[in-house]
Amino acid sequence: MGRNLQNGERLRPIDLARGHGLSTQAVRNYEEAGILPPADRTPHGYRTYTPLHAGALRAFLALLPGHGHRTATAVMRMVNEGSPDEAFRLIDESHAQLLDDRRTLQAVESxxxxxxxxxxxxxxxxxxxxxxxxxxxxxxxxxxxxxxxxxxxxxxxxxxxxxxxxxxxxxxxxxxxxxxxxxxxxxxxxxxxxxxxxxxxxxxxxxxxxxxxxxxxGRLAARGRAMLSGAAELEAYLRERERVCEREYG
Structure with a gap:
């Protein structure tokens, strides 16, 4: 999933898109939806991205299978807006729904x-x-x-x-x-x-x-594993955000 990036490296939309089989328009749409943090612009107005944006994209795509598009989008938006607690609440709600689905399945089988x-x-x-x-x-x-x-x-x-x-x-x-x-x-x-x-x-x-x-x-098991993968990528993105903030604000 994507290539290794060095801190400070600048990326074009095509660089982000290529590693995930996305179109450049999809990357721009994700930024406009708040899934990615705002991009910098060149003097000519072109978007430039960083490893932080690559991490955000990986986190979002990893969250999708377990939480669905709406929740994954809301989680990333909350994180990028500096409200991680609200993002965690949304994730908790997804886990609660999965548990409820498991209980329903158990009740049906019983x-x-x-x-x-x-x-x-x-x-x-x-x-x-x-x-x-x-x-x-x-x-x-x-x-x-x-x-x-x-x-x-x-x-x-x-x-x-x-x-x-x-x-x-x-x-x-x-x-x-x-x-x-x-x-x-x-x-x-x-x-x-x-x-x-x-x-x-x-x-x-x-x-x-x-x-x-x-x-x-099978679907519940796959969703549970997808939630684990999503959590790992989101944690990596949160750590990268913290490192960027420490560099920029000391």
């Missing part, structure tokens, strides 16, 4: 382990256009009011019959109701069930969900 896939996929008595609340509640052995409560919690999302306004549960709704029923009988709370239902919907069923969970594990 709930999934309590399921009987055969029961969830049992066929329901077909009704043209879908299943109404009464027959579905009867099949599950619960009251219609319970299904309405689950709907308010986002566990089921029935449509409405355009003529009567009655709730109509399609095949996916029946699957979600059966999931919720099993997990409630297993002692799971509605707020614990909701993440699993959301993941099942996103994956398109229980079988695709298993592959999705493996992919989720």
């Amino acid at each position: 709930a999934l382990s309590d399921l009987d896939p055969a029961t969830v996929s049992e066929p329901v008595v077909p009704v043209p256009g879908g299943t109404f609340i009464g027959p579905l509640a009867g099949e599950l052995g619960i009251r219609p009011a319970t299904l309405r409560k689950w709907e308010r919690a986002g566990l089921v999302r029935p449509s409405r019959d355009p003529r009567t306004g009655y709730r109509v549960y399609d095949e996916a709704d029946v699957r979600d109701a059966r999931l919720a029923h099993q997990l409630r009988r297993g002692g799971h709370l509605l707020e614990q069930i909701a993440p699993l239902i959301a993941q099942v919907r996103a994956a398109g069923g229980l079988e695709p969900l298993e592959a999705a969970l493996r992919d989720w594990h």
